[in-house]
Amino acid sequence: MKNKAVVLGANYYIGLSTIRCLGVHDVHVAAVDYAWEGAYGLESKYVSEALIGPHYKEDPEGLVAFLTDYAKQQSETPVLIPTADPYVEFVDAHLVELKKHFLIPQTEQGLYTKIMDKGTLHTLASEHGVAVPETVEVDEENFVQKVNETIQYPCLVKPVDSPSFVSKFRRKLFKVHNEEELLEKVGQAKDADIEVIVQRMIPGFDDHMYTFDAYLNQEAKVTHWMTCQKLRQFPVNYGASVYTQQKHVPELYDLGAKFLEGIGYKGFAEIEFKKDAETGRFYLIEINVRITNLNNLLYKAGLNIPYITYRDLIGEPLEPKAIQEDQNLVFWYAYEDLLAVREYIKTGQLSPSHVFRSYFRPKAHAIWDPKDPKPAVAFGKKLAGLVVGKVTKKN
Incomplete structure (x- = not known):
C-alpha cells in the first residue's frame, strides 16, 4: 500500500498496539515520538521508520513543521493517527494545517x-438524550450548598481537561467525603490553574464500568x-x-451509536459508561477520542481499529462488522494489574481466590507479543531502571 501511516506516540502500549495492527497488514509505519528514552514502541519489528520530532507541548509549531515536511516528501498522502490525549489535542488545534498534508478522520x-472537555461533553450528551451524572460547576454561586443538597457525599472532583490534571496529580480525579475535603481539593486544582467540576458518584463496583468502542466513517455512521466490561x-x-x-451489551450500541452519529463524529471513539448498581441505568462518564487502551483486545476479538481507520481514509473501506458473540477474551496490562490487585485485596474489595480464578482465560496482552518481543524487553529494562532509581534515591 502506497500511503504510509504516521503514528504519534510510541512510549506507551497504545502506540505499540497501533503500530502492530498496521504492520501486520504490511502498512509502512512511521512512528513518531519526542525522545528515544522510554519509547519502547519504537523497538517493534513493525516500525518501518522511527522518527524523533519536537515535543507536542514544548514546541507545537515545530512539530507541525516536522510533520508537514515529512508528508511533503511522500508520493501519497500519509494517514495520521494520534495515540495519546495530548497528541489528539495537538492534532485538533492544528487540524486545518495538518489536513492539507495528512488523511485524518x-x-x-x-x-x-x-x-x-467534561463540561461541553455533558451538555452534548444531555442534548442527545444520554444520561450523565449530576454535576455542579465550582464557579456557580453557592456551589458548596448545591453539592450538599443535590449531590451529597462522597462525591467526585473531576477535571474538565483530563490530560493536564493527570499530568499534575497523577490521578484521574479526587474522591471527597465531606465539605472540608471538597474545598481542599477544589483549592488544589485552582492553585494548579486546572478547571474542575463536582459530580455525583454512580453506585457500583469497577465491574459496573463498560465501554462502547466504535468506528464511524466519513458519513458519520457507525460501521x-x-x-467491553471492565473488571x-x-x-x-x-x-x-x-x-x-x-462483553456484548446491545443497549450500549443503542445509546452510543445514536449519540456519536448525532454529533457528526468521524473516526474511532470509545464511550465509557457506568451502570448504576441500584437502578441499572447507564451513565456516560467520558469519551476517549484516540485509540483505546483496549486496542489489542479489540484486535484479538476481530476489530483492527487502526487498520479500519487506515483503509477508510485511503478510500478502500473494510466491510462493516460488529462483535456480538462473547469470546471469553480479556485485556491484561500485567504490570499495573498486579499493583491494582494488591490494592483491591488490601481494601477488601476482592479476595485472593477471586483474583486467582480470573486469570485462567485467553488474554490480549498490553505489551507482550511472542512474534514481536523486543518492545516487552525494552519495557522491562525501563521498569528495572525505575526500580533501581527508587532504591538509589532511598539509600
Missing part, C-alpha cells in the same frame, strides 16, 4: 477537544463496533483498564 476542528482498573475504582473483558 475528523473534519470539524474543535470537536475532539469539545468531547474531551464497526463492540462493547479491574488502576488506580483502583477510578483509573484505566488493566483487566477488561469483551
Whole structure:
C-alpha cells in the first residue's frame, strides 16, 4: 500500500498496539515520538521508520513543521493517527494545517477537544438524550450548598481537561467525603490553574464500568463496533483498564451509536459508561477520542481499529462488522494489574481466590507479543531502571 501511516506516540502500549495492527497488514509505519528514552514502541519489528520530532507541548509549531515536511516528501498522502490525549489535542488545534498534508478522520476542528472537555461533553450528551451524572460547576454561586443538597457525599472532583490534571496529580480525579475535603481539593486544582467540576458518584463496583468502542466513517455512521466490561482498573475504582473483558451489551450500541452519529463524529471513539448498581441505568462518564487502551483486545476479538481507520481514509473501506458473540477474551496490562490487585485485596474489595480464578482465560496482552518481543524487553529494562532509581534515591 502506497500511503504510509504516521503514528504519534510510541512510549506507551497504545502506540505499540497501533503500530502492530498496521504492520501486520504490511502498512509502512512511521512512528513518531519526542525522545528515544522510554519509547519502547519504537523497538517493534513493525516500525518501518522511527522518527524523533519536537515535543507536542514544548514546541507545537515545530512539530507541525516536522510533520508537514515529512508528508511533503511522500508520493501519497500519509494517514495520521494520534495515540495519546495530548497528541489528539495537538492534532485538533492544528487540524486545518495538518489536513492539507495528512488523511485524518475528523473534519470539524474543535470537536475532539469539545468531547474531551467534561463540561461541553455533558451538555452534548444531555442534548442527545444520554444520561450523565449530576454535576455542579465550582464557579456557580453557592456551589458548596448545591453539592450538599443535590449531590451529597462522597462525591467526585473531576477535571474538565483530563490530560493536564493527570499530568499534575497523577490521578484521574479526587474522591471527597465531606465539605472540608471538597474545598481542599477544589483549592488544589485552582492553585494548579486546572478547571474542575463536582459530580455525583454512580453506585457500583469497577465491574459496573463498560465501554462502547466504535468506528464511524466519513458519513458519520457507525460501521464497526463492540462493547467491553471492565473488571479491574488502576488506580483502583477510578483509573484505566488493566483487566477488561469483551462483553456484548446491545443497549450500549443503542445509546452510543445514536449519540456519536448525532454529533457528526468521524473516526474511532470509545464511550465509557457506568451502570448504576441500584437502578441499572447507564451513565456516560467520558469519551476517549484516540485509540483505546483496549486496542489489542479489540484486535484479538476481530476489530483492527487502526487498520479500519487506515483503509477508510485511503478510500478502500473494510466491510462493516460488529462483535456480538462473547469470546471469553480479556485485556491484561500485567504490570499495573498486579499493583491494582494488591490494592483491591488490601481494601477488601476482592479476595485472593477471586483474583486467582480470573486469570485462567485467553488474554490480549498490553505489551507482550511472542512474534514481536523486543518492545516487552525494552519495557522491562525501563521498569528495572525505575526500580533501581527508587532504591538509589532511598539509600
